Amino acid sequence: MQVVDLLVDHFAGIHDESVGRKGGRAELQALLAGPPPEEPEGVSQIFSPLKEQLFSNMLHVDHPRFFAFVPGPNNFVSVMADVLAAGFNTFTGTWFAGSGPAQVELIVIDWLRQICRLPEGAGGLFVSGGSMANLTGLAAGRHEKLGDDLTGAVAYIGEQCHSSVARALRVLGVARDNIRAIPSAAEFRMSVDALNEAIEADRASGHRPFCVVANAGTTNTGAVDPLPEIAEVCRREDLWFHVDGAYGAPAVLTAKGGELLAGLELADSLSLDPHKWLFQSFETGCVLVRDRAKLLRMFQVMPEYLRDTEGVSDEVNFGNYGVQLTRSFRALKLWLSIRAFGLASFRRAIERGMEIAEIAERELAATEGWEIVTPAQLAVVTFRFSPPGLSTEAVDGLQGRIVEAMLADGYALATSTVLAGRPVLRFCTINPRTTDEEIRETVRRMTQMGRALATA
Numbered sequence: 001m002q003v004v005d006l007l008v009d010h011f012a013g014i015h016d017e018s019v020g021r022k023g024g025r026a027e028l029q030a031l032l033a034g035p036p037p038e039e040p041e042g043v044s045q046i047f048s049p050l051k052e053q054l055f056s057n058m059l060h061v062d063h064p065r066f067f068a069f070v071p072g073p074n075n076f077v078s079v080m081a082d083v084l085a086a087g088f089n090t091f092t093g094t095w096f097a098g099s100g101p102a103q104v105e106l107i108v109i110d111w112l113r114q115i116c117r118l119p120e121g122a123g124g125l126f127v128s129g130g131s132m133a134n135l136t137g138l139a140a141g142r143h144e145k146l147g148d149d150l151t152g153a154v155a156y157i158g159e160q161c162h163s164s165v166a167r168a169l170r171v172l173g174v175a176r177d178n179i180r181a182i183p184s185a186a187e188f189r190m191s192v193d194a195l196n197e198a199i200e201a202d203r204a205s206g207h208r209p210f211c212v213v214a215n216a217g218t219t220n221t222g223a224v225d226p227l228p229e230i231a232e233v234c235r236r237e238d239l240w241f242h243v244d245g246a247y248g249a250p251a252v253l254t255a256k257g258g259e260l261l262a263g264l265e266l267a268d269s270l271s272l273d274p275h276k277w278l279f280q281s282f283e284t285g286c287v288l289v290r291d292r293a294k295l296l297r298m299f300q301v302m303p304e305y306l307r308d309t310e311g312v313s314d315e316v317n318f319g320n321y322g323v324q325l326t327r328s329f330r331a332l333k334l335w336l337s338i339r340a341f342g343l344a345s346f347r348r349a350i351e352r353g354m355e356i357a358e359i360a361e362r363e364l365a366a367t368e369g370w371e372i373v374t375p376a377q378l379a380v381v382t383f384r385f386s387p388p389g390l391s392t393e394a395v396d397g398l399q400g401r402i403v404e405a406m407l408a409d410g411y412a413l414a415t416s417t418v419l420a421g422r423p424v425l426r427f428c429t430i431n432p433r434t435t436d437e438e439i440r441e442t443v444r445r446m447t448q449m450g451r452a453l454a455t456a
């Protein structure tokens with residue numbers, strides 16, 4: 001009961017709470033450490049201090065004024081689904097052990113397939129997050145295009161790709177020197193000309209290009225790479241086309257997002273992250289592959305102790321489609337939340353995220369000292385505090401100091417990134433619970449902080 005109360009209070013009272021804090025290492029050691037108790041501690045002794053000591057010493061990524069990194073605005077139904085999945089300790093690695101859950105996973109994966117406009121025959125599975133989705137999709141691609149021979153294998157990724165893409169390629173055995181970061185053309189979108197030139201140069205020098213990774217919404221600016229053109233290059237050159245939609249793909253549910261994301265349906269594999277813009281609790285990632293048999297070809301291994309699970313041909317063993325055998329029931333969260341709220345609510349919530357970024361952009365543009373670096377796009381806007389009379393270096397230094405001041409203030413949080421070599425601030429506004437007043441007040445406070453720091 002205490003646990004549910006704690007959660008209800010958290011969801012209901014979050015607007016009045018601080019966005020969180022970052023504790024110091026020594027302070028937290030002193031607060032939380034101790035030897036493992038030999039005897040049981042009392043329930044209230046364990047649970048009562050949790051909010052104060054533990055959950056207040058973290059940033060609340062679900063907070064309506066958390067605009068840093070990529071927020072995690074989960075919903076309450078998803079939290080309850082997690083409790084149920086853990087309470088029933090659901091095993092979804094094989095049909096034999098978890099037929100009902102596997103059927104639900106098939107259904108929800110097919111909903112996502114339809115939402116992302118992939119053809120019938122496409123399928124996939126739930127994984128821990130976007131990083132694992134990228135790894136899983138690219139593993140299928142490597143297996144299809146290269147078999148077991150990685151000699152000279154080359155992969156092309158956008159220079160704006162998320163770090164998990166290069167990491168996945170390294171895990172898969174692609175030499176670091178053979179991961180080509182293709183420069184952006186305008187608006188931080190991958191340059192197709194540069195991609196073509198790189199492929200041509202690699203073929204001429206005897207390398208073996210095998211895949212291109214494009215973005216359906218970059219983490220930095222929300223930019224969408226020219227997906228149809230890149231798909232065409234992949235078709236012509238016989239390369240695997242992986243699209244990282246971990247951040248932006250859910251926007252395809254909206255009219256504006258649907259236009260921006262044209263070409264998503266051409267992916268050979270596509271990463272999605274329902275724990276971002278589909279409002280699920282961590283860890284809920286998903287990978288879809290155009291021909292799901294390709295996942296099976298990559299991952300299936302049948303040991304003797306799992307022979308009883310082989311079963312009838314239409315039974316699906318998700319353990320054979322990815323890295324994990326024992327896996328929790330992630331599909332339940334999305335299944336229950338889509339049914340509880342309806343897809344139309346998801347559409348509206350995603351549209352609201354885009355609208356908040358537009359309000360922020362207008363507010364910043366109208367306030368002296370701010371310069372918009374990239375306009376609101378898929379709920380991301382980047383900007384710099386650049387008051388007149390300061391050198392470029394001084395302005396560079398100011399951005400990180402504004403983040404520190406926000407962290408100390410606790411009302412809201414934005415973080416910085418680097419674009420074209422210069423530090424910029426960034427809002428990611430995918431939490432539909434953010435009010436207009438909260439985003440305006442955030443800009444007001446940031447302006448005050450920027451002015452105080454600039455004159456200090």
Ligand SMILES: Cc1ncc(COP(=O)(O)O)c(C=O)c1O
Pocket residue numbers: 070128129130131132162164217218219244245246247248273285
């Ligand atoms: C575009 C993109 N790809 C991949 C990832 C990695 O996802 P995860 O942190 O869920 O592993 C992120 C995370 O922010 C992302 O924005």
